[in-house]
Amino acid sequence: MSARAASEPLPTIHSVTTLKAEQERPHPVPVPARAPEAPARKRRSAKSLLLPILGIAVLAAAGLYGHEYWTEGRFMISTDDAYVQADMAFVAPKITGYVARLDAEENQHVKTGDPLVTIDDGDYRIALAQAEAQIDVQNKTLERITAQIRAGRAALGQAEAQKTAAAAAATNAARTADRTAQLVKTNVSTQAQLDDARTALDQANAALAGADAQVESAKANIGVLEAQYQEAESVLPNLRLAHDKAARDLSFTVLRAPYDGVVGNRSVEQGDLVSPGQKLAAIVPLNKLYIVANFKETQLPQLVPGEKVHFRVDAIDDAAFEGTVSSLSPASGAVFSLLPPNNATGNFTKIVQRLPVRIDVSEAALNSGKLRAGLSVIVDVDSRTAPPSTTASLH
Incomplete structure (x- = not known):
């Protein structure tokens, strides 16, 4: 044990208890110094400046909106239930x-x-060639019948010439028979000569009758040939129709x-x-696009054909186009639906109906090449642009 330790007095029970109590006593928390008041004053002054500015801005925005509504908005009939359409x-x-x-x-x-x-088109070309061949065959048939008719008319001419010769021979035989009969009465000719003359007359008359029959036969033959020609000619239009159909079917390929x-x-x-x-x-005609806008029935009183339209397309940013109201549908969309509502049964809940309105797109919008069928459109119809006649009727 060191001399210092020996010289130091031992702690008493009272001193140990006092020391322990002082250690367990809570120490006072230091209070921070108060911040200077200058920044708080600056914040209050900034708020006092900002609130009037915001108020002025709100009033300016409200005034601008009110002015725009009074000059433009109250005349606009708007809907976003509109789409670009095409008669494809x-x-x-x-x-x-x-x-x-x-x-x-x-x-x-x-x-x-x-x-x-x-x-x-292989089968259709064959069908066309077959129809052309049938027409050629029928034309050849008509040519043959025409030649036969010419031959029949020549035979008729020959028969008529033979008839003329037979008629002359019969006339001569009749005269000869008359002269012979007179001579027999004067005993100049014999009865045998008279009989021969009368026989010759009968033969001439028979030959004349045969010539008549040949003429009638030739005429009948010509009539038959002409009937055959007409029959063959009547088939030709059907063949031409078959040819035209085959050509038309070929064009459809x-x-x-x-x-x-x-x-x-x-x-x-x-x-x-x-x-x-x-x-x-x-095939979608991009140069004939139009808009079908479905307006509420409460908006219809101010909608008439001829009004100017401003529309924006959702798919095109920062682009406004123009159009014209063309026509209004004769019925609402619910009437044309597959299952139209029947309000006469069950509980009734009134629902505002919508009427399709067709809007013609301007040439500038079509020439832009940006419009496509089916795109969504926001439409604003300017009721101030209604034609004078319709405006008078509205009031």
Whole structure:
């Protein structure tokens, strides 16, 4: 044990208890000094400046909105239930066959008459050649009958000449018989000579009758030939119709664009077997697009044909186009639906109906090339642009 330790007095019980109590006593928490009041004053002054500015801004915005509503908005009839439409044509074959070639691709621009799909035309070319051959055969038949008629008329002429000769011979025989009879009365000629004269007269008359029969036979033969010609000629129009049908079927092997547009929804490939009425593609005329806007029935009193329209397309940013109200549908969309509502049964809940309105798009909008059928549109109709006659009727 060191001398220092020996010299230090031992702690008493009281001192240990006091020391322990001082250690367990909570120490006072230091109070932070108060911040200076200058920043708080600055914040209050900033708030006092900001609130009037915000108030002025709100009032300015409200005034601007009110002015815009009073000058423009209250005259606008708006709806977002509107879509771009097109009277598109569906390309479908009229004949059956295998697709030999695809002449137009998906989304390709085509002109009127451009080929779209080519169907194998082998069978239809054979049918056309067969129809042409039948017409040629019938024409040859008509030529043969015509030649026979000419021959019959020549035979008729020969028979008529023979009849003329027989008539002359009969006249001569009659005269000879008369002279012989007179001579017999004067005993100049014998009875035998008179008999020979009368026999010759009978023969001449018989020959004349035969000539008449030959003339009638020749005429009848000509009539038969002319009837055959008419019969053969009556068959010719049917053959020509068959020829025209075969040519028409052959023309159907190439499906062409009915008007200018874009090919879409193509559902055929090379080698497919197609049948009449099967939809192969659609032609959308981008130069004939229009808008169908469904307005509420409460908006209809101010809607008339001829009003100017401003519309925006959801798919095109920062672009406004113009149009014109063309016509109003004769009935609401619910009437044309597959299952129109029957409000005469069950509980009735009134629902505002909508009427389709057609809007013609301006040439500038069409020429932009940005419009597509089916796009959503926001339409604003300016009721101030209504034609004067319709405006008077509204009031």
